[in-house]
Amino acid sequence: MAASRSRRRAAAASMVGSVVEYYDFTLFGLAAALVFGDQFFPETSSTAGTLASLATFAVGFGARPIGGVVFSHVGDRLGRKPMMVMTLVLMGVATAGIGLLPSYRTIGLAAPVLLVTLRLLQGFGAGAEYVGALVVAAEAGDRRRRGLLTALPGTGVFLGILVATVVFAGVSALPDEQFDSWGWRVPFLLSLAAVLVGLYFRSRVEETPVFEEAVADRAPEGLPIVEVVRRQPRMLLLAMAANGPFVAISYLIQVFVLSYVTKELDMGDAMGLTANVTASALAIVATPLFGALSDRVGRRPVWLGGAAFLAVFAFPMFWLIDTEIPVLVVTAVVLGLAVGISSMYAAQASLLAEMFEARFRLSGIALSRESTSALIGGPAPLVASALLNWSDGASWPIALLVLLFALVSFLAVLAVPETRGADLGGEKAAVPGEPSSVDG
Template sequence: MNNPGSAPISETTPPAPAVDPKQGRRAGSAAFIGTTIEWFDFYIYGTASALVLGDLFFPDVSPAMGTLAAFATFAVGFIARPLGGIVFGHFGDKFGRKNTVITTLLLMGLATVGVGLLPTYEQIGFMAPVLLVILRIIQGVAMGGEWGGAVLIATEFAPPGKKILYGAFAQQGSPVGNLLATVAFLCLTYMSAENFGAWGWRIPFLASAILILVGLYIRLKITESPEMIAATQKEPQKRTPIVELLRNHWKVVSLAIGAVVTGVAITYVKTTFALSWATTDLGFGRTEFLQVVTVALVAQVIVQPFGAVLASKLNASRAILIMLLPELILLPAMFLLIQTGNYWLAMLGMVLATAPHAMYYAALAGVLAQLFPTTIRYTGISVAYQVSTALFAGTAPFLSQALLNATGTIWTVVGLGLFYVVLSAVCMSLLLRGKSWTDREGQPGHAAESAVATAAGPVTSPAPQSNH
């Protein structure tokens, strides 16, 4: 008998069908470009929160409290993401990946352009922050459905032995989207503060309409996932995916939520919070520190793919420790270097601390995509990722600012970041405990057994074999 929370999935997942290499490359490109656009839309809100939204939509409070209120609306988008993961995961598992990710991209675009057109508090009063929150919720729902679909488009088209590497295509969209968002606002800082506050901040939000059209065109060119087609032809989905997930795979989901934390939360501590802290408390100019963040993001774009390569070549658990442990030293060092107020030292600290979590983030998608059977995979990875972002990533700038306000010392923020790193290292190590695997070609989801082998006892399906 199978243990609840650790059901073997070979019963519901057929061997992966052969994939046309051309379609595989097209799917990887579509995942990368689509996620880049969606992350750009999502990140420009974070940058705007740190720079201008507090003054425009919450003008009746102190600057520190206005920033805190803007970060709270930033967090609302993350709180909405699990809902998007469940809703779009349901449709993606029941009816296919392609149409679902087209819908999420379109929804994100509409909400982002809406923010760019939104009147401020001075123009329409309290309705301005209310509408801002509503649009941010729509962004969150769209992003909640986007990530899982993009990852599966890439990994389910991957050639044998390449799932982790192809998963990195979708992951690469995050730093590239963040970089584009930061560069967009960096360019705008050269206009006068009056013009930036009056209309300049709206430009990135409105310009996203063009990017959305490009993304839609590319995604319309891909075909449905071959693994999804094979699974539904064998046995159409009968149960509600979220019910099946929570009934038979809840232990794996719980560990996966913890494993995701460093990959998502640390980014917002290093960029969104650090940008606000440096420009408000340390005397950095807005343009100056955006340049620091930009260089760190360029470094992330360059370094991140090596994480997928490392996880593909080594035992996954060993690779994760190699990638995460340096963060325990480099994260405190980053804050120390920023606190000096020196431009070059701040840049050095940001670049060094970016490398470990970036490499970990690259490997994360390909690992998570192998934890669940095809017919609930979209829901499974979306719930794990989006619940983690709601609990940890979306609240990271708010908690960091609140800790700083309450204690007056940056070391409480450092402690929060270190907690994120330790939590992820422990959960991912338990998830992959005792397994020397990197990629389960033809056996999707067998890696899930490792998450519960100790706590839940033996499972009925055979242990996965290493590709090495």
């Protein structure tokens, strides 16, 4: 009974933290696409303002690898629980601070400087948030249901996206004058309430027995981040190659498509927001189902299926969007996010947790996810906007970009051994050529 209660608490704490993280990051992405150009870069043209605000969105990813290294070191040395509390507080405070920033018209150049600073702090805190959530869910849960349990943080990701989009859509319905002066700030300030809820759940979580066993047996001899590079370089490189393109596609659909539909196709804010809300709502249901499927058929088939779908769907997705028919635009975003991305998200969590040894699991996942997110994922909407400008508004270069990203991720996961059922508490989690570490 006590073990079951501890697992439920760990699952809830993991999911709530992911909700907060992606509520914060989605808000910034929405505001970067629709608001920040006017609020913080008004002296530029409309196109330049959009590019500047999307560049600010990308800047946050530059801080994520640093935050990931720092906080994953805490998690691998001191424990998963203190790390999860620290990242949650930092993200929430930085997000609320954005809601209090004066605009460029009020304080001039200091406004975008402060915006970038808070974005960096937000990214620094987010660097190990999702990583910590999935590791706790994996290490505290039942091995037979690990795919489902580790998919819950991914479900929290889409729930955070949904809540952020709904709240932002609600305030965007205000008259333009009220929205521009104070309405857009309200969703950012609400982040503090979400942090308090997250802290309640995380304060009740116990340290995972896998971490305690691993440290008691043999603590990392050096820096965990150095140890994972030295001991599991192949797994690290494959995880990077699989994750970076996946994150890029995710942000192209969530952020770039919103800007594309709103500004390039001139369909209005409501159209893009409606598509994101619908897709996120369906992804909340789809993600745990894909996670459960990975418990039955394996992690690789689920991820490979999602990547193959996105490769095939890349051009049709933009053909549907370019029709400017609302139901087809929504359909395109739903299929891209709730089928392609959510299936990969679900398989990613358990696969990454099972690829790395317990003593530096957090460091391995954080390095593989956050470095590639910074180099590939964060800049993707900015690159797509530049390609759109280069092609005089044609969407085919962005579709080609999605196709290439999907193929790279597919090939990387194809080279990873199946990890379903791996023992997370032993000396090794999933090492090629050692099937004894994998159960079933």
